[in-house]
Amino acid sequence: MTNSINKTYKMITYGCQMNENDSEKLSGMLKAMGYTPTEDETTAGLVVMNTCSVRENADVRFFGNVGNFKHIKKKNPDLILAVCGCMMQQPQIVKKIKEDNPQVDIVFGTHNLHRFPELLANYQASGNRTIEIYDDDDGLIENLPVDRRYPFKSYVSIMKGCNNFCTYCIVPYTRGREVSRPHEKIIDEVKALVADGCLEVTLLGQNVNSYGNDRKDGYGFADLLRDVNAIEGLERIRFMTSHPKDMTDEVIDAVAACDKVCPVVHLAVQSGSTKVLKAMHRGYTKEKIIALVEKMHKRIPHVAITTDLIVGFPGETETDFEETLDIVRRCHFDAAFSFLYSIRTGTPAAKMPDQIPENIKHERLNRLLKVLHSEGNERNLWFQDQTVDVLVEGKSTHNEDRLTGRTMNGKLVNFDGNAATIGTIVPVHIDCARTFSLDGHAV
Numbered sequence: 001m002t003n004s005i006n007k008t009y010k011m012i013t014y015g016c017q018m019n020e021n022d023s024e025k026l027s028g029m030l031k032a033m034g035y036t037p038t039e040d041e042t043t044a045g046l047v048v049m050n051t052c053s054v055r056e057n058a059d060v061r062f063f064g065n066v067g068n069f070k071h072i073k074k075k076n077p078d079l080i081l082a083v084c085g086c087m088m089q090q091p092q093i094v095k096k097i098k099e100d101n102p103q104v105d106i107v108f109g110t111h112n113l114h115r116f117p118e119l120l121a122n123y124q125a126s127g128n129r130t131i132e133i134y135d136d137d138d139g140l141i142e143n144l145p146v147d148r149r150y151p152f153k154s155y156v157s158i159m160k161g162c163n164n165f166c167t168y169c170i171v172p173y174t175r176g177r178e179v180s181r182p183h184e185k186i187i188d189e190v191k192a193l194v195a196d197g198c199l200e201v202t203l204l205g206q207n208v209n210s211y212g213n214d215r216k217d218g219y220g221f222a223d224l225l226r227d228v229n230a231i232e233g234l235e236r237i238r239f240m241t242s243h244p245k246d247m248t249d250e251v252i253d254a255v256a257a258c259d260k261v262c263p264v265v266h267l268a269v270q271s272g273s274t275k276v277l278k279a280m281h282r283g284y285t286k287e288k289i290i291a292l293v294e295k296m297h298k299r300i301p302h303v304a305i306t307t308d309l310i311v312g313f314p315g316e317t318e319t320d321f322e323e324t325l326d327i328v329r330r331c332h333f334d335a336a337f338s339f340l341y342s343i344r345t346g347t348p349a350a351k352m353p354d355q356i357p358e359n360i361k362h363e364r365l366n367r368l369l370k371v372l373h374s375e376g377n378e379r380n381l382w383f384q385d386q387t388v389d390v391l392v393e394g395k396s397t398h399n400e401d402r403l404t405g406r407t408m409n410g411k412l413v414n415f416d417g418n419a420a421t422i423g424t425i426v427p428v429h430i431d432c433a434r435t436f437s438l439d440g441h442a443v
Contacts, residue, residue, distance in 0.1 A: 005045060005124070006044070006045025006046075006078060007033075007034050007035045007036065007045055007046075008035065008036055008037070008038040008043070008044045008045050008046070009027075009030050009035045009036075009037060009038065009044055009045065009046040009047065009048065010037070010038055010039065010040070010041040010044045010046075010047045010048070011023050011026065011027055011037065011048050011050065012041070012047065012048065012049045012050065012065070013050045014049075014050065014051050014052040014058050014061065014062060014085070015050075015051070015052025015053075015054060015058060015085070015086070016052065016054070017155055017202065017204055017240065018157070018175075018204055018206070019050050019051075019052055019085060019086070020149075020155065021155040021157055021204055022050060022084075022085070022110070022113055023048075023050045024146050024147055024148055024149060024155065025113065025144045025145070025146050026048055026050065026084075026113065026116060027146075027147035028144060028145030028146040028147040029116055029117050029144065029145055030046070030048075030117075030147075031145070031147050032117075032145045033117055033120075041072065042072050042075065042076060043076060044076075044079060045078065045079065045080065046079070046080045046081075046082065046120070047069070047079065047080070047081050047082070048082045048083075048084065049062065049065070049066060049081070049082070049083045049084070049085075050084055050085040051083060051084065051085035051086060051087035051088065052085060052086055052087065053085075053086040053087045053089070053090060053093075053170050053174055053344070054086070054169070054170065054171065054344075055339060055342050056342035056343065056344075057342070058087075059087065059093075062083075062087060063096075063101075066081075066083065066097075066101055066103070066104065067101070069081050069103045069104075070101075070103045073103050080105050080106065080120070080123065080124070081103055081104050081105050081106070082104075082105060082106035082107070082108070082116070082119075082120070083097065083104055083106070083107055084107070084108045084109065084110075084113065084116070085109075085110060086110055086170070086171070086174035086175065087174075088107055088108065088109045088110075088133060089109045089110055089111075089133065089173065089174035089175075090170070090173075090174065090345070090346065092345060094107060094131065094133060098131070104129070105123055105129055105130070106119055106120065106123050106129075106130045106131075107129075107130070107131040107132070107133070108130075108131075108132050108133065109132075109133040109134060109174075110174060110175050110176075111133075111134035111135070111136055111176065112132055112133070112134045113141075113144075114141040114144055115132065119132060136176045136177070140157065140159075140160055140179060140181050142181075142185060148198075150393065150423075151196070151197050151198070151423060152197060152198060152199045152200065152391070152423035152424075153198060153199060153200035153201070153202070153236075153391070153393075154193050154198050154200075154201055154202070155201070155202050155204050156186060156189055156190060156193070156201050156202065156203055156204065157181070157204045157205070158180065158181055158186050158203045158204060158205050158208060158211055158224065159178060159179060159180040159181060159205040159206075159208070159210075159211050160175055160176065160178070160179050160205075160206075161175050161176040161177045161178045161179055161206060162175065162177070162178060162206040162207055163177055163178045163207075163210070164207065164243065164281070164283075165281065166270075166280050166281050166282060167279065167280055167281045167347060167348040167349040167352075168280060168310065168313065168341065168344065168347055168349040169344070169347060170344040170346060170347055171206055173346055173347075175206065178206075178207070178210060178213065178214050179214060180211050180212050180213070180214050180215050182215075183212075183219055183223070183224050183227065186203075186224065186228070187227055187228065187231070190228055190231055190234065191231055194231060194232075194233040194234050195233075197423075198234075199234070199235040199236060199391065199423075199424075199425065200234075200235060200236035200237070200238065200391060201228070201234065201236075201237055201238070202237075202238040202239065202240065203224070203225075203228070203237065203238070203239040203240075204239075204240065205239075205241070206241065207241065207242070207243040207246060208221055208239050208240065208241065208242060209221055209242050209243055209246035209247055209248065209251055210243065210246050211224060212224070220250065220251075221239075221251055221254075222248070222250035222251045222253070222254040225237065225239070225251070225254040225255065225258055225261055226254055226257075226258060228260075229258035229259070229260045229261055234260055235260060235391075235425060236260055236262055236391065236408065237258070237260050237261045237262060238262050238264065238410075239261075240266045241266050241268055241308075242265055242266060242267050242268070243268065243283075244267055244268070244269060244282070244284050244288070244289055244292060245282065245283035245284045247265075247267065247292060247296075252295065252296055252299055252300065253299070255300050255303075256299050256300045256301070262408045262409060262410065263300050263301060263302050263303045263304065263408060263409045264303065264304040264305075264306065264334075264408075264409045264410040265296060265300075265303060265304075265305050265306070266305075266306045266307070266308075267289075267292075267293070267305055267306070267307050268307060268308040269289055269307045269308065269309065269327065269331075270282060270308055270309060270310050271309065271310060271313065271316075271320070271323075271324055272286050272289075272320075272323040272324035272325070272326055272327030272328070273286065273316065273319075273320035273321075273323040273324060274286045274287070274323075275315075275320060276313050276315070276316055276320050276323075279313065279314070279315060279349075279352070280310075280313060280349075281348075286323060286327055289327060289331065290327065290330055290331060293305055293331040293332075297332075302408075302409055303409065304334040304335075304379070304409035304410050304411070305331065305332075305333055305334060306333060306334055306335045306336060306337075306410070307331075307333050307335075307336045307337075308336065308337045308338075308339070309324060309328075309336050309337070309338045309339070309368065310338075310339055310340075310341050311324075311338060311339065311340055311341065311361055311364045311365045311368060312340055312341040312356040312360065312361030312364060312365075313341045313349065313356070314341070314349055314352035314353065314354050314355050314356065315352065315353070315354040316341075316356055321364050321367075321368075324368065325367070325368065325371055328368070328371050328372060328375060329371060329375065332375055332378070332379060333372070333375060333376075333379075334375075334376060334379045334380075334409075334410075334411075335372075335376055335436075336372050336376075338365060338368055338369060338372065340358075340361045340362065340365055341356065341361065343355070373435050376435055376436065377433075377434070377435040380411065380433040380434065380435065380437075380438060381433045382433075383407075383411065383430045383433050383438050384430060384432070384433045385429075385430060385431075386429075386430050387427050387428065387429045387430070387443060388407045388408075388411075388413070388427070388428055388430060388438075389407065389408065389425050389426070389427055389428075390405040390406065390407055390413045390415070390425065390426055390427075390428045391405050391406055391424075391425050392404075392405040392417065392421045392422045392423065392424055392425070392426055393405045393406065393422070394422055395419065395422075396414045398414070399414070401416075402414050402415060402416055402417075403415055403416075403417045403419065403421070403422070403442075405426075405428075407438075411437070411438055412436070412437040412438065413428055413430070413437065413438045413439075413440060414437055414438070414439055414440075415428045415439065415440040415441050415442055416440075416441040416442065417441065417442035418442065421442070426442050427442070427443050428440045428441065428442055428443065429441055429442075429443045
């Protein structure tokens with residue numbers, strides 16, 4: 001590379017925390033190559049779009065945004081546009097990019113993320129479009145540089161892939177089968193993060209509860225939680241995502257016993273109908289979910305349970321949907337990510353009969369949100385006039401004169417305080433409990 005190369009880059013990330021973690025690694029690689037970040041994609045030397053394929057609207061957003069670069073590159077012809085992530089693991093997506101999007105210069109997938117510096121160098125040397133997609137890989141690549149978004153908290157990948165093959169989900173096809181990192185590597189990474197000033201880590205996996213199943217050494221997720229909890233200087237441990245069928249008593253006991261493990265569990269329920277759950281290939285029933293949630297509420301003090309819910313799965317009747325409303329009312333979820341079912345090409349559900357019309361999906365989603373908002377508001381009212389410890393993450397996005405952060409059990413708090421406390425844990429008195437957040441002041 002020469003000094004004349006514009007070494008500024010813009011990272012655009014879609015989707016989940018796994019993608020955010022991958023983008024931090026890509027940024028780390030770029031900074032090691034002498035690149036600096038910029039927010040202006042029109043003047044950047046490089047733009048990287050890290051894509052998500054979980055829902056159809058992510059595809060639509062991506063192609064809309066990538067189309068804009070046809071115009072941007074006319075004004076900035078030296079701009080290099082790279083696209084990567086889960087969408088690139090789907091042949092029909094890569095085909096569309098090849099045929100309809102000549103402005104894209106580099107295409108790579110989830111399994112060869114570590115090769116990005118080489119792919120970029122090859123493109124810069126040749127000027128030829130570079131497309132490299134691995135079907136799978138042999139494991140997690142260790143010791144990649146990471147440019148953390150926050151100095152005081154970090155994601156830590158503990159495994160990759162998924163073995164569940166839920167009928168609606170594309171993830172096993174885009175991220176491969178489960179591979180667990182050696183626990184010694186994870187613990188060493190967390191210790192290094194703590195030494196670098198990190199107070200909170202989030203342990204990431206498509207299904208963290210099945211961590212270690214592929215290693216056959218008897219060391220599981222509960223063991224990992226206890227060992228990470230023992231690391232001096234670390235204040236908080238979060239984890240996601242948890243599959244209900246693998247939420248064992250051992251994991252519940254570890255969350256309850258470990259003082260640094262945040263009492264918040266994201267339990268992706270997806271539906272309240274046992275019939276629909278069977279069609280989704282989820283491996284549990286409505287009754288088992290209710291019993292599991294009741295058990296966690298009893299055994300984990302002040303636990304917050306959040307969930308994912310899909311509305312309008314093929315064959316979902318009005319009775320099935322009422323079962324989902326019922327499970328929300330009975331489980332008292334603190335929050336939920338609710339989505340309309342969207343067809344993912346290559347999944348079994350895409351070919352199922354009785355696809356639900358869009359108008360019915362939207363009507364059901366609106367009804368579900370009313371119930372969820374009521375439950376969430378009720379759960380937040382417990383914090384009214386309480387004083388809670390908040391990890392201060394930065395200035396509020398709605399009011400820069402205020403700060404924002406989260407409690408141990410994941411509640412978003414906007415409050416009056418001193419900006420010098422960003423990156424520390426401070427006590428905050430809650431003055432007003434709202435549906436989606438808490439308002440207060442530092443004390």
